[in-house]
Amino acid sequence: MKIDHINIVVSDLKQSSDFFQILGFTIEDEALLKGEWISKVVGFPDTEARYIKMKLPDDTIFLELIEYYNPVGAKDPDIGKPNQVGFRHIAFNVRNIESLTEKLEEANIELFSDIQVFPKTGKKIIYFKGPDDIILELAEYKT
DSSP: OOEEEEEESSSSSHHHHHHHTTTTOEEEEEEEEEEEHHHHHTTTTTTTTEEEEOOOTTTOOEEEEEEEEESSSOOOOTTTTTTOOOOEEEEEOOOHHHHHHHHHHHTTTTSSSSSSEOOOTOOOEEEEGGGGHHHHEEOOOOO
């Protein structure tokens, strides 16, 4: 029917939540995840984690950030490379990509390049790094 949420495992829940609030997300819910039910869902005995559910003002898809306390996951050293196999990035449809890019620069967020234009459509795009080197994109469609 529709995408319900996107879940990202992070190493520092507060830092990641603060980062996504810079992008305009607000916190909708947060909770400790513990007990037999979550252990069965993820397949790890004695699972303990905390999550924060976030949302953009005009969106219905939630972003869930989760930090595992038990078991703690390993970090993939290549997660920040655009050609790494698997899930690669989340793209945000925006207005005024230039203003948002300036906001990212002011927050010392690592950009891959300056804003690029996709020749076929005129769409403006830019990749940048989020917490734990996750790749994110701003996309502004030509109007």
